[in-house]
Amino acid sequence: MLIEIRSEAFDPLAELSRYQDASLPTARIGALAVFIGTMRDFNEGSSVHKMTLEHYAGMTERQLQTIVDEARNRWPFDDALVIHRVGELFPADPIVLVAVWSSHRGTAFDACRHILEALKHRAPFWKKESLEQGERWVRTNTDGHAPPPSP
């Protein structure tokens, strides 16, 4: 289980294979579900050329650990990797990686989705967008088409 907040750009696929090679007995794992969120160059009708991600150091890590622990209690998966960027991001930069390894696809998919949706609703991160006409804070999450988990 690894949860990391990064202030520098990261390569999600390289991180995935590095973590899997170092930590997982892949012959026993039947499923890997992965979500990678990247920065778009548009939002709510405006082009966005830069984004700044702020977080509450300490509380963010604690919330992410709680979310991963909750998911593992509900869907007993083998391992998980969560990496989230903070700082200045540019279009196409990876923002978040959530990966869940499990024996079966159901557990991997469900736990991966739960961790991502719970992160979006509970982990203290905030996005500020840089537009041509100035800056604005993102006010709400988009609909992930799944009910938000109870806090």
Next chain:
Amino acid sequence: MTIRVRYFAALREQMGRAEEQLAFEDLASVADVWKAVCRGKRLPEDVLCAVNMDYAGADTPVKDGDEVAFFPPVTGG
């Protein structure tokens, strides 16, 4: 008693500061802390609160040495 109060994101910008120390004797709850920093205003529904890095409500009690944070809805991921 001393309480460390922290603000994040848009709320940090509105307050014009990232944090402050409060030294009052009559702070019993998160709502009291908000009133102390916002001159008696009620805690808005869209402001989230944490005490010692756990989510808290307006009624959550506070004690000497606590860290209380206020921030807008989160938008990570």
